Amino acid sequence: MPSPTPPKPTASELELLRILWQLGPATARQVHDAIAAERPDLTAATVLRLLQLMHGKGLLVRDESLRAHVYAPAQPQDAMQTNLVSELIHKAFSGSGKALILAALRGHVSAGERAEIKAILDGDKAP
Known part of the structure; x- marks a missing residue:
């Protein structure tokens, strides 16, 4: 049985993946702080929602052991x-x-x- 095709990220999701590849595992706040200069239109709530959607799609893994969840790309x-x-x-x-x-x-x-x-x-x- 062939392995499932990984989900294709949207342009916004690719931006967040790029940030996470640079930062390494990070909280939504850390991702927002890193992208805020180039995308001031993205609020912290929007970044969090995008990260949650990306986790649901399988683009991200999430460590829920701390109060602030830590997100990381599912693929290198x-x-x-x-x-x-x-x-x-x-x-x-x-x-x-x-x-x-x-x-x-x-x-x-x-x-x-x-x-x-x-x-x-x-x-x-x-x-």
């Missing part, structure tokens, strides 16, 4: 990114990883990043 960042990229390749690029890379290189990579990618491909640098 690289695993989530791999799943999202795989889905994007399948849906938008007809399964072609090469087409995805070429599209990214055409408009979303700086000259410095291109040089770094070239060095990696040429074997000059470890990733």
